Amino acid sequence: MTLCSCRHSRNTHYSGEWAVLGLTALLNWVSQHSDAGAETPPPAPAEPGTRALRHRRLVHGVVQRWAIEYVDQDTGAPAAQSSEEEGAPKESPETAEAPSASVEEPGSEDAAPASPEEPVKAQPAPRKIPEWTINRMKKLSRRFNIDLAPKVLYSRGAIVLVTDHPTTRPQVLYSRGALVELLISSSIARYAEFRSVGQLLTPLGGRLQPVPSSRADVFTTKHVSVVEKRLLMKLLSFCAELEKHPEEYAGFEEKPFSEFLKSRRLTHNLTHHVTHAIAMVTPETPTLEALRSTQKFLLSLGRYGNTPFLWPMYGSGEIPQCFCRLCAVFGGVYHLSRGVEAVTVDEDGALTGVVSDGQRFTCRRLVLEDAYRPETVEGGDGVSRAVVITDGPLYPPADDQVLLIRLPACDDHPGPVTVLQAGPAASAAPAGLYVIHLTCAARGSAEEDLAPAVARLQQLAVASQEDPDETPAPETARPIRVLYSLYFSRRCGRGANGEGLPDNVAFCSGPDDAIGFDAAVQEARDLFTAHFPGEEFLPRAPDPEEIIFFDEPNESVVTGGAQPTEAAPSGQEPGPETAEPESATGAGDPGAAPAEKAETGIEVAVETKEDKGEELKGAKEGDEEAKEAAVGDGAQIETA
Amino acid sequence: MHGRLRVKTTEQQEAEKAIERQKKLAKYNAGTALLFKKRKERVYDEETALQLSQILAVNPDFYTLWNYRREIFLHWKAEKSSEYLQQMLKSDLQFTEQCLGVNPKSYCAWHHRCWVMENMPCPDWEAEIQLCDRYLKLDGRNFHCWDYRRFVVAGAGRSAADELASADRLIETNFSNYSSWHYRSHLLSELFPASGTATPIIEDKYLHELELVQNAAFTDPSDQAPWFYHRWLLQGRRPAASILSCSVLRGGQMARVAVALSRPARPADVGLTLETGESRVTEWASPTGESSGTVWVAAAPAGSTPTAVVMTSSESGAEQRLACNGPPPALPSGGAFGSDTSAAAGSLLNQELDNIWQLGEMEPDNKWVLLSSVVLMWALDPRQHHDKILEAVDELMKLDSLRRGYYRDLRSRFIIERKLESVRESGLIELDLSCCHLTAIYHTNHMVAMTTLDADNNQLRALDLRHLVATERVTAKANRVRRVSLPPGELCCLRRLALNDNDLREVSDLVGEDGPWPSVEELSVTGNPVCEVPGYEEQLKERFPGLKMLNGKAL
Known part of the structure; x- marks a missing residue:
């Protein structure tokens, strides 16, 4: 069986809702998604042999605000705002939040929390650096890399085997941090570069404090007494080997984590660190769950x-x-900028292909992003997101490192909020600017959920600068300014596949509110095993020197110079005897499975030839079919 | 556009790799041969230097080629301008760094880097310190880099304070770094030397260091690196050598005097002198034959009577004088063995002991905590903590059974110290160490004045009596002694030696190779395997010509 996978995406960019965008692209995205007309029209009456699909809009409640003016850099005069941003509510260009609060509709009071800092902001003139303007930022658009769904990777993956009873075989209970292992084992890591998140912080005593999580942190921190250090390390070392010490938490499994920590004589400070910053749970979380979460954190340390x-x-x-x-x-x-209108089925109702822009593609399997899920499963949990661009880091002592902060619930925002700051060093923003991402489970609108958290962060950032232990020079303490903020919500359409669709149509979810990719990896793995039982999930990708490039005449004409030609001619014997069916299938699959996660457009596995004796020929034809389709639509095709 | 991809089989890859390796090898061998030939012909040009770097980049541990490389540079040093040399050596720094990338622990590359720095007309030492910082960040325990660091720090004339800050940073990132702790102890002693106190460095710094180790210990009590440093902090300054006793030996035609010192010293260094009525004797013999020892014997000229022994402290310069056969000198404040803890340090250490005990409550099974508490109690007041120390040592033997022998020896030393103290207080000259579970005998320099030593029913494996030049009777029955060392025959006053029920297998085990020992009159070795050796009695009689009783039978 030979597969050729083909992906259709409604977006003009890769990765759909997991994408990372430059500033201009982000602003375009905003105007697209705040435009009510972008909703797909209701499905057209189904032709015979097709089942219509509807693409629902999952992103909603998009609100963006500028706190700076659009100034033409050449004239220095405030100019009219460019029309491309019309879709979103805007700040009045003269001043920042304060006037906007009176202008905006209800719910936008939250946007004004920065007003206490107003006096300071009013006189930034002495600074030599040119003031930030919308125009200036847009000119640097490509220096921004702003994630729609920012997620960190746990550094180490592990699968926990648990036996409830000595006679039963161990069962995989949960896996964690699987993505890093997958990236390594599949050799995909070579396509990416990483930084480690430089500092974990937690709000404590009205300031941001470093979280003593690693051994070195615990050793150096001055905020924790030596006895506390021992208690903390004892707890952490037992958590790292959780399975070996069930007696340590016996009786507490389902009780709140806070009770367990109390039983371990942990002080208030430590309880805060462990609960909110290390386990990243709430005090009410059941102990066993919280301990597993702690363990997941610890195993990735170091x-x-x-x-x-x-x-x-x-x-x-x-x-x-x-x-x-x-x-x-x-x-x-890859076909960008096109969606899917319908699937085609045969007389038994089995999937035969898709219809996209009126054109038919054959396929046997179809993976769709959850925007295509039938409306009936609406109402799953959603995510509230905020993207904030500031002119200073939240925590100056950490310089330009990537910061991760988990804001515990407080009166202003009833749920915990994950905060991630990426700056110039992580190539997220041009020098001097910082992108701060906030993510939480949706309760109200994104702005209602997160604007209080943004305000809280600003206060914390100022207070942390004043900390005599951290920065002795008080004159350097200046509030960070929010130059731009974007709020949006995203529904999660989790649930069963819609009825009426063929079996081989699968859905995969969009980004959740967790800090890592674990759910996505797990879903991809499950999907893959369900569709390709017995196949290895993401086998190691071959290194360039292990790959043989065919030089068949017609193929080479098509590929032109795109293919590396360094392979020794003598080594290539384009005979079918060297192509084992497994390798052909395996070659098609490794990309296919992760791509289910990788892009949230539509994945179409185009099967071109069923004749198992003719893999090579079939593959070639499949390729050409895809090529033709691609060329016909003028879609972008990406070569490796 | 995408081509159809196929993955090569393992065999294909293996074959390709083998060919690749063959090619590489052929190139390497040809290059090496060429360079050896050029060296013979004394070719010293840039091309050769380039060829050398090609081979060395692949194999940075090829020291012959490094030598050749240096020959070329020396040649240039003589022939070319100093600007040229500077430039070439500078590029060689880059080259060695490239080699260190291949092997960060390459002896040759580090060595060559030192050589380059020494031969550079204008070396940039600061840059080298930064290089060390980088390498130590990658591997804090790279000892080559530590060595190089000391070299460049000396070259740069960098202050110890700056270095201390660097060591601080390394410990902060990972305190399991012996090198960094060790470096720290050096720097601190240099920066904040203490004078006249028991602490190795000035007191407020000392406190800070204790706190630092305490933080490390509470963070991870099972990491031994900070404990080693802790041990250094607690060790205190050892008091200078002093005279412990001075005994006139029995027998011989000339009067001989044995002097025991508290610490090993050379007689000339401390001005050790025996005074007699008319003359001063400065010739001393060591019963162990060492150049620096704790026990020394001098003979008074015939007819003269030794009156006193005099020595000058090498540290304070004070003179100590002890009359022969007079009362023993007053003990220092901390007892004969206790360290010289000043009152201030004492209170510091008491505080430290409380901290350790607190940690011990949280970590009852941690051997480092227990061991440190033993060391502290021992240093502070061994008598007050007598029972606690013995208890802790017993616990250590259970916790850390792999080092049981070490703890047994530790306990033996502790018991012997207490016995010696009580003997000294009561003014006795007989030492009874029987039935103490001893595995070794320590402080034999404190036993010089003893006339009798009883070490029956212990677990001794060796019996070193070389310091016991004045002792007349030794019994060490029912041990596991494999070897007995006696003082040289002419310095030996031993008359009765009982070694029944031990593990002596040959006559030479009993006496070593020196002899004879005419002073010994009674010897008993029953219950030893040596008794099975045919003719052992004859051999013994040969070595102990004065023997009157052997194994309880009169000869």
Whole structure:
């Protein structure tokens, strides 16, 4: 069986809702998604042999605000705002938040929390650096890499085997940090660069404080007494080997984590660190769950840096693109800017292909992003997101490192909020600017959920600068300014496949509110095993020197100079005897499986020839078919 | 556009790799041969230097080629301008760094780097310190880099304070770094030397260091690196050598005097002198034959009577004088063995002991905590903590059974110290160490004045009596002694030696190779395998010509 995968995406960019965008692209995305007319029209009456699909809009409640003016850099005069931003509510250009609060509709009061800093902001003139303007930022658009769904990677993956009873075989209970292991074992890591998240912080005593998580942190921190250090290390070392010491938490499994920590004599400070920053749970979380979460954190510590987390350079949206790249190497074809209107079925109701822009493609399997899920499963949990661009880091002592902060719930925002700051060093923003991502489970609108958290962060950032232990010079303490903020919500359409669709149509979810990719990896793995039982999930991708490039005449004409030609001519014997069926299938699959996650457009596995004796021929034809389709639509095709 | 991809089989890859390797090898061999030939012909040009770097980049541990490389540079040093040399050596720094990338622990590359720095007309030492910082960040335990660091720090004349800050940073990132702790102890002693206190460095710094180790210990009590440093902090300054006793030996035609010192010293260094009525004797013999020892014997000229022994402290310069056969000198404040802890340091250490005990409550099974508490109690007041120390040592034997022998020896030393103290207080000259589970005998320099030593029923494996030049009776029955060392025959006053039920297998085990020992009159070796050796009695009689009783039988 030969597969050629083909991906259709409604977006003009890769990775769909996992994408990382430049500033201009982000602003375009905003105007697209705040435009009510962008909703797909209701499905057209189904032709015979087709089942219509509807693409629902999952992103909603998009609000963006500028706190700076659009100044033409040449004239220095405030100019009219460019019309491209009309879709989103805007700040009045003269001043920042304060006037806007009176102008905006209800719910926007939250946007004004920065007003206490107003006096300071009013006189930034002495600074030599030119003031930030919208225009100036847009000119640097390509220096921004802003994630729609920022996620960190746990540095180490492990699968936990648990036996409830000595006679039963161990069962995989949960796996964690699987993505890093996958990136390594599949050699996909070579497409990406990483930084470790430099500093974990937690709000404590009205300031941001470093989280003593690693041994070195615990050793050096001055905020924790030696006895506390021992208690903390004891707890952490037992958590790291959780399975070996069930007696340590016996009786507490389902009780709140806070009770367990109390039983371990942990002080208030430590309880805060462990609960909110290390386990990243709430005090009410059941103990066993919280301990597992702690363990997951600990197992990743110390592999690549002082924190358990990795952050891809240029944003976590790079990760899906890495999978795309690998997929492309093995013949995956990408169609951007087009969606799917319907699936075609045969008389038994089995999937035969898709209709996209009126054109038919044959396929046997179809993976769709969850925007195509039938409306009936609406109402799953959603995510609230905020993207904030500031002119200073949240925590100056950490310089330009990637920061991860988990804001515990407080009166202003009832749920915990994950905060990630990426700056110039992580190529997220041009020098002097910082992109701060906030993510939480949706309760109200994104702005209602997260604007209080943004305000809280600003206060914390100022207070942390004043800390005499950290920065002795008080005159350097200046509030960070929010130059731009974007709020949006995303529904999660989890649930069963819609009825009426053929069996071989699968859905995969969009980004969740967790800090890592674990759910996505797990879903991809499950999907893959369900569709290709017995196949290895993401086998190691071959190194360039292990690949044989065919030089068949017609193929070489088509590929032109795109293919490397360094392979020794004598080594290539394009005979079918060297092509084992397994390798052909395997070659098609590694890209296919991750790409389910990698791009949230549509994946179409185009099967071109069923004749198992003619893999090579079939593959070639499949390729050409795809090529033709691609050329016909003028879609972009990415080569590796 | 995408080509159809196929993956090569393992065999294909293997074959390709083999060919690749063959090619590489042929190139390497040809290059090496060429360079050896050129060296013979004394070719010293840039091309050769380039060829050398090609081979060395692949194999940075080829020291012959490094030598050749240096020959070329020396040639240039003589022939070319100093600017040229500077430039070439500078590029060689880059080259060695490239080699260190291949092998960061390459002896040759580090050595060559030192050589380059020494021969450079204008070396940039600061840059080298930064290089060390980089390498130590990658591997804090790279000892080559530590060595190089000391070299460049000396070259740059960098202050110890700056170095201390660097060592601080390394410990902060990972405190399991012996090198960094060790470096720290050096720097601190240099920066904040203490004078006249028991602490190795000035007191407020000392406190800070204790706190630092305490933080490390509470963070991870099972990491031994900070404990080693802790041990250095607790060790205190050892008091200078002093005279412990001065005994006139029995027998011989000339009067001989044995002097025991508290610490090993050379007689000339401390001005050790025996005074007699008319003359001063400065010729001393060591019963162990060492140049620096704790026990020394001098003979008074015939007819003269030794009156006193005098020595000058090498540290304070004070003179100590002890009359022969007079009362023993007053003990220092900390007892004969206790360290010279000043009151201030004492209170510091008491505080430290409380901290350790607190940690011990949280970590009852941690051997480092327990061992450190033993060391502290021992240093502070061994008598007050007598029972606790013995208890802790017993616990250590259980916890850390792999080092049981070490703890047994530790306990033996502790017991012997207490016995010696009580003997000294009561003014006795007989030492009873029987039935103490001893595995070794320590402080034999404190036993010089003893006339009798009883070490029956212990677990001794060796019996070193070389310091016991004045002792007349030794019994060490029911041990596991494999070897007995006696003082040289002419310095030996031993008359009765009982070694029944031990593990002596040959006559030479009993006496070593020196002899004879005419002073010994009674000897008993029953219950030893040596008794099975045919003719052993004859051999013994040969070595102990004065023997009157052997194994309880009169000869």
